[in-house]
Every structure is written in C-alpha cells, then in structure tokens.
Amino acid sequence: MSSTIGPDPAAILDHYSMWDPEHEKVKWDVFAHARQSCPVAHTDADGGGQYVVTRYEDVRRVLEDPATFSSTGVAPRPAPVTLNPLDADPPFQPDLRKILNPLFSRTFLMKFEPQMRKSAVDLIDNWIDRGTVDLISEFAAPYVGSVLAQIVFDEQDAAKTQRGIDIVTAVALEGGDESYFHLAVLAAEYIAEREDNPVDRNDVLNAITTGTVLGGRPLTEDERLGVITVLFLGGLDTTRGAIGAIAYHLARQPELEQRLRDPRWIRQDMDEFIRLESPVGCLGRTAMKDVELGGTRIKQGEQLLVRFDSANRDDAKFPDADQLTFGTPRSGHAGFGLGIHRCLGVHLARIQITVAFEELFKRVTNLRFAEGGGAEQVHWAPGIANGPERLELAFDLI
Template identity: 45%
Template sequence: MTDSQQPFFDQLDWFDEQDCARLDEGLAWARAQCPVVHTGFGGGMHVVTRYEDLVTVASHPEVFSSTMPGLATVPVALPPIDVDPPLHSDFRAFLNGPFTRAALARYEPVLEKHADALIDGFVADGQVEFVSRFAVPFSAGALAKVVLDDDNEERLQRAVDAVTAVSVQNTPESFAAVAMLAAELMAEREREPRDDFLQSVVDATVEGGRPLTQEERLGVVTVLLLGGLDTTRGALSYIAKFLTEEPGLEARLREPGWARGDLDEVLRYTSTVSVMGRVVVQDNDLLGVPLAKGDRIAVHWRSGNRDTARFDHPDSLDFERNRNPHLAFGIGIHRCVGRHFARLQLEIGINRLLARLTNFRLVPDSVVRSAVGISVGAPEELHLEFDQVGAQP
C-alpha cells in the first residue's frame, strides 16, 4: 500500500471481507506514514496504529474515554468495558476475584473432561471441522461451567449464535440478542438465588453501596458472554491452523510449561480482539495530531502488536522473544478481566488435543474461511485431518 492508497482507509469497512484481507497491509502503511489515520467508517474516526500511541491512549482515560467501546454504536451498556474511573474501579473490585488464576484452578479437571468428551466425538473419524466441533463448543462449555453455571444446551447454542453475530455483523439486533440472554440468566438468579458468580453480580454494589441497576447487571453478563465465547474460540482456531503450517510447533506445544511463554507469542501475533473504540473528551494533541472533544478513535491492538518499533520481525511467529509485552488483552485499567480464564482454556484445550491427536494437516482442497470485524483473521471454518497418538501407521 502506498501514499496514494489513503482512500482504502477513507472507505474502510471493518466488516467487509475484502477490506479485512487488506487490513494488515494498510495498518503497516499507516504505522510508517500516518500513524493516526482517519477513516470514514461510522461517520468518521481516527485509527491509532502505533504501540506507544496505544499505550498513551490507555494511560489517559480522562482524555480518551471508554464510554464508546465499539467501532459502531453499541446499543447496550457493557460495564466495565464502557465505564471510566472512578466507577470503573468499583466494577473491577467484584469482578477481579473470581477470575484470578488461583480461583479458576479448581475448574481444571472439569475443563479437561469437557475437552476429552468433545474429542471423543470425532477422534475415530480422522478429520474434523475444528471450529464447530471443538473451538466453539469447548469455549461455550467452559463459559457455561465456570461462569454461567448453566446446562441449558438450547440456550448455550443461542448464546453462541448471538455472540458470533455480534462479532461478524455488529448490529443493534445482534447485541440485543445477547442482552436478552443476559436478562434470562439474571431473572433466574433473582427468582432462585444460587451460590455462584452470576449471583455475585446480582448482589454486587458500587459507588459506596448502591446495587447495580438492571442495565448494569445485564451489561456485565453481556460482556462475559462476548468475551468468554468469541475471543477464546478465535485463538484456539488460530493455534489449530498454525499446527498445520509451522514446522516444529506441535513439538513445542508438547513441552511442559509451553503456555508460560509460547502462548504469549501466539496471542501477540493473532490479537483476537483486534480493535476497540474510544471517544475524545478533551481537546488534545497527545498523539501528535489535533484531536477535538467528541472525536472517535479506534485503538488497534493488533496493529500495535505488529509495530516494528516495539517488536523485531513482528509479522512472523517468533517463540524466542526475550520479552513480549503484547497488547492482545489490552493494557491499562481496561486490560481484559478474563485474561486468566482465556489462558486457562487455551492451555487445557491444546494440551488435551495433543494428548490424543498428532500430525495435523488441512483436508485437501478445503477452504479456510476467516473472520471479519473485531476478530479479523481468525479461522471460522477449518477442516483438519490428524492421526491418533500412538496409532500404528
């Protein structure tokens, strides 16, 4: 992409397949030539593309507000994602505890059993459509067992469908469908209280003791549905695809402790939540360009993770990086509350797959379909062949 191709950003549609296929190239041009580049999408916004500028935005919530976290208008509340300080701290106070690695450790046997049950369903076939047969149901099942305490399979399928629609369409109708599911779950807890995470949302207080409003409760659960289903599914599918492409990767992922380092490089490279929105609330030139109160900006985490000023040869997987301060979970006060849950799912999912399957390759003549929108590039359809571990040739 050259200077003369600025019209790409002028006409950029984050949810168009052809535009998304060119986006990494366009972002590389922007980082080099116009790091805060303007796009006409959604009435106009500035795209922040360089690592250090993204850190600046995250460090100044008093200037760059999170009250508009979507690329397009979000018709429902999404706390704590769309909440600024000081209220943001109150939400994180009751959300952080259940999502520590220590708190989640007790679910490891449950998630391992869940992964094995899914593998049982296709292991004898020697091939699988990975996204629909493993990545989606594993992510949905983990969310159901750890966060929602919900065994209603029909409702879980509706959740998967609704969250997928938000990711690829970003319409008011898709958000409304997720919010309706949240309303169902909240209504059940109010009728029949339980000792679980969702009950803690019902019982939570903020601002010195006031209960959450109904809109805030629904928003918290909506955030959990969106984050717990879509992002982990995308990362799992990326890893499965890489296993067919990267020589030696399977052996690396079989090493004990691989998730303490190699997983971070996968997360940096894939950046499943690639972009989110902010709104300028004070006139400023902190990013080197004049920004006015009311301007909308897109913080492009994926672009920051490909910034040559921060990472050597960032457009390739490099598992020998000494430091990897990636932005895959964001940075600053809004760093993803569910990051430990996501890492746990990815580690268990891959470990159980590799305990039973090996020699992954694409089904001949199959097409790998990739996502658009905030999960740009993540495989949405991935047909794999494999061998069973220990099987005779």
C-alpha cells in the first residue's frame, strides 16, 4: 500500500516502510536525515515496528557482534524455509561456511568462466540486431540465472541442465511464489538423487550431502534445502541489480564506457558502483539482550533493519558519499556485508559482472537510454534488493 505521508523525511522516518514504493523514491533523503538526527530510528511500519540502523559505524557494530545481534532476525518478512547460513548464528553458521567457502573461491569458480561467457554471448545474440534491449529481462536476469543454475546443480546432462536453467531463470525474471515452488522441487530432487547415488565430485551438492557440522553431524534435509534456497535468493536479484545499476550509470555518464573498457576497472572501480548502489539494501537482525546503539535503547527481542545502503552513503565514512568517486580507494564498504556473514558469493558476483561487461563491450558501444526514456523513467523497486526493474537501452554496434 502506498503511503499518504508527505515528502518530509522526518515525518516519513517514524513510519518508514522498506516495502512502500513512495518511501523508496525518497529513501536517500530519509536515511540522510536519520544519519544526522536519529541514526537508529524506530519505525512503526512493517508489522510490529523495528529500528532502522543508518550510520556506517552502527551498521558495522551490529554486523560484527552476532552474539548481541542475531541473524535469526535476518529476513525482513518471515521466510517459509530456513535460509542457512544467512539466518544462522555461531557455532552452526561458521561450520556451514567452512563447507561452502571452498566452492565459492575465485580459483574454484574460474572453471565455470567458459560457461558464463557462452551464456552471455547466447543472450546478446538474441537482441544484438535490434539496436535496443531491456538489459534486465533480456540480459542480466537470464544471465545470472543460467550461470547460478550451472554452478549449483553442476549437471552433466545437457537436457537436464537446460531444465535447471529454465526453472532458475523463471525465478530470476518473475520471483513469484510459483517459480520458487518449482525451484524448491528441483532442488529437493537434486539433493535426493545425490543422496541415493553419491558421486565423487567437488560441488555444492556433494558438499551439503556429505559435509558435517557441530562436531560431526550431517546436515538435516531442511538445512540442505535451505542452503540451495539461499544460494538462489542471494545470487539472483543481487548480481542482476549490480549489472543493472552499472549499466544505468553508463547510460547516464557515457564517458564511463572508456573506464569500463580498461580491465583495471575490475579492481579499481567495480566496488565503487557496489558501494554507491548497494544491490542488497538491507537485512534484519534480532537483539539478543538490552543494548544501546547509536544513542537509542533497544530491548531484547526487538528487531533491527540494518541498512547496508545507508551505511555506504555515510559521509562520515565516505566523503561525498552520494557520488561515484574513482581514483581514491574507498575501502571497507558494506555492500557485501561485514563480519561473519560477509557475502559467500562475492567472487562469483565479481566474475559474473566482469564477464557480462566484457562480452557486451565486444559487440556494442554507446549504451544510452532508449528513445523516450531517461534516468527519471527508471523504476527502482522497494524491498531488499536494489536495482532497476527495467532498463531500456539503445546502443551502436562495434
């Protein structure tokens, strides 16, 4: 439901809802106001109310203290399944990360690079002759969906691979309950198949069916399914949003193309886009005891909304934080999180984004808003993920 509150950031803050499209339009003003005057602000919206954590130093403190701020409260809306490791605390969470981390290292993931390139090229082929594209639905979403399906299921059979890609791509494009249901069924099938027919392969399915936690117990069925679910929840809208946000800035500032054609952009500039646009805008935590944060008293059991995006635009940490600033290292941003839950997929995201723009720039130049469009027409949906919903672009061929 849309808000009837006026555009006064102070008035909105008391009732700020992360799901309200009207609040989404003014959120940067609301967070800037909060960081100045009430950095840990109570809002009565979104069922029962919560504390919105907006300053970098408070966000960092919360993320680095899982004993006080539990990830059992990570989902801003109740999730129908477990989402471990995202919604887990120590000692289980670090044990699970030990099982998963090796499969998401840069070195390990590079073996999927040829498949990523092929996915990108095949998608570009579909619209290259048209001169225009909705970069989200015709490129970013199906690209991240097919790459993630191939990595998570690691299927050797071509027809089954395609089935997985189709199901995951539907989730990436639509994200509705039905598409998630199909994905859960597929994931359960894959897990059962691997349990019944173990194979000696170093992949996600083997890790979760043979790996142990908490001194040697195997994962439960629920936990196994939770891992697969969270890999897709964590890996689709996020990287899609990052590719979309970078392309949006390219369309606004054509001179950026030159920067992104230089391979050094990957190390020097990519994180500056992630900092500014924070593809994961926020997630939750639950206070495990009474605590003071940013001058506000929070009681045990109360819910926090940790704003990665607001922390990333805090001038106290990043001077001129609302601007893309290249050339000065801006280390420590919260775009991939901080502390023990720091993103498992950070290397995957970086490789995917790199390959996406490399393949695009082999074929097209001068990406710009399509006729009749412009930066103001681009719609950013409210919710956890931050990125353009559609991005109609025109381009010239190389």
